[in-house]
Each structure stands twice: as C-alpha cells, then as structure tokens.
Amino acid sequence: MTVPFPPTEPPPSEWALGHLRPTEGEDLVAAGADLAPGTLLSAYRAGLFPMGLGDHGTRPIGWWSPEPRGVLLPGDFRERRSLTKSRARFEVRVDTAFSDVMRRCADPEREGRWITDEVVTAYTEMHRLGWAHSIETWRDGELVGGLYGIAIGGLFAGESMFHSVRDASKVALAALVDIVGADGDERRIIDVQWSTEHLERLGVVEWPRRRYLEALGEALTAPDLDFG
Incomplete structure (x- = not known):
C-alpha cells in the first residue's frame, strides 16, 4: 500500500472529543463514541487516545489522557x-x-x-x-x-x-x-x-x-x- 503524503483529512467527527477536559487525578476522560478516522484525529489532537474498557480492550471505548x-x-x-x-x-x-x-x-x-x-x-x-x-x-x-x-x-x-x-x-x-x-x-x-x-x-x-x-x-x- 502506498501511504499518501501529506495525509488525507477525513470528514470531521460527530463527537466533540476535542472539547472534553480531563478531571484532576483521573486518566480516563470519557467513554463511548467510535473509532472513525475523524474521531481518532480529533482525539489525538486533543491529547486523548482510545483503549477499550471491556475485557482485553473490548467496548465501551475509553478515551485516556494520562497524568503524568x-x-x-x-x-x-x-x-x-x-x-x-x-x-x-x-x-x-x-x-x-x-x-x-x-x-x-x-x-x-x-x-x-x-x-x-x-x-x-x-x-x-x-x-x-x-x-x-x-x-x-x-x-x-x-x-x-x-x-x-x-x-x-x-x-x-x-x-x-x-x-x-x-x-x-x-x-x-x-x-x-x-x-x-x-x-x-x-x-x-x-x-x-x-x-x-x-x-x-x-x-x-x-x-x-x-x-x-x-x-x-x-x-x-x-x-x-x-x-x-
């Protein structure tokens, strides 16, 4: 597969992950949403990343911002x-x-x-x-x-x-x-x-x-x- 450069911007996410603010002392910021490209980009740009909360990473999706x-x-x-x-x-x-x-x-x-x-x-x-x-x-x-x-x-x-x-x-x-x-x-x-x-x-x-x-x-x- 040829990887495009610069990357292709996907449609924006329907989820407002970029507006979430972490709670002091907590690594987990939110749960839910999806793993669409626009959602993932919005999350990483806001300092968040996904990791499932179920067994071995299954849903629901957790959105994390570690401290530290x-x-x-x-x-x-x-x-x-x-x-x-x-x-x-x-x-x-x-x-x-x-x-x-x-x-x-x-x-x-x-x-x-x-x-x-x-x-x-x-x-x-x-x-x-x-x-x-x-x-x-x-x-x-x-x-x-x-x-x-x-x-x-x-x-x-x-x-x-x-x-x-x-x-x-x-x-x-x-x-x-x-x-x-x-x-x-x-x-x-x-x-x-x-x-x-x-x-x-x-x-x-x-x-x-x-x-x-x-x-x-x-x-x-x-x-x-x-x-x-």
Whole structure:
C-alpha cells in the first residue's frame, strides 16, 4: 500500500472529543463514541487516545489522557553501544507491513492485550489515509519486531510495539527517533502514553499533563513527519 503524503483529512467527527477536559487525578476522560478516522484525529489532537474498557480492550471505548504522560524527546534517546551494534543485525523498513505489526502487537498470548479486531481495522484505515505508520525490523526476510502509531504534524503517538528477537523493538524505536529528530525541530515529540522502567532507561520521561498538552499544541504546528 502506498501511504499518501501529506495525509488525507477525513470528514470531521460527530463527537466533540476535542472539547472534553480531563478531571484532576483521573486518566480516563470519557467513554463511548467510535473509532472513525475523524474521531481518532480529533482525539489525538486533543491529547486523548482510545483503549477499550471491556475485557482485553473490548467496548465501551475509553478515551485516556494520562497524568503524568510518558514522553520521549528525540535528543533524549539513550542509545547504548549494544543497541548501536544490534542495529547492524536488522533491516529496518517503514510502512511495508502495517497490519502485520498490529496483529503481532495484538497477539492474544500477550499479557495485558487490548488491541481488538475493531482497533486493527480502524488504525489500518488511518494508515491508508496516511496518519498511521509502522516501523518494522526484519531479519532474513522475517518480520521480527516493530511498532506503530499516529503521526500528526510533529507528534508521533506510539501505540504498541512487539519483538520476537532480542533488541528488535528497540531498533525500531531507534529508527523512529531518527525520523522524528531528522530535521532538529524541537517541537517534535514522541508520546508513549504511560512510562515504564524499560522506557525510562531509553530516555522516556514523565511530564505533568498540563505540560504535555502545551507541548502537544506546539508539536501540531510543526510540518508533517516524512516517513518516505
């Protein structure tokens, strides 16, 4: 599939997610709505992302704005020598196996899985429109790691990653950092939603929600990221 650049703007959403305001101390902002492209774009532009409230991510759809928020600035990425060496052992591709990456991230054997068939369908449509992207790591012609997310202006909102070979997802993240930081525009940010100890070792920091929303406003004014 050829991904359009710049992305195609879909019809606006019938849901006013952009007007919602988070409650102090709460990550969950709202429940309901749909996963239409216009709804998803409105949500990400307002600092929200979807994750189902039912078993394994099923409906109803929850709309989340974490407090605090996990953020990676390209210049803060910590690439150790071992990761630099690992890069040479993988082939990195962009947007060649988007649905496959999503399916691997949605593996029912994974603990805490939340990516449903509905989510795969919705984000595959976002990919078709040019808003969703995958960074993939391959070895000997086999997909062994990757990540996917939504790109709007200078924002890359990471959704999930997977690996079946050691360091494969880290190499995908390093490649994403290269793309986001390519032009040195300091407005660009990578949103990882909730931070973890693993991500913190790679340079992810936690920001108060207010700071994230302010930085998001700046990121959205930056030129679209080029995944070509």
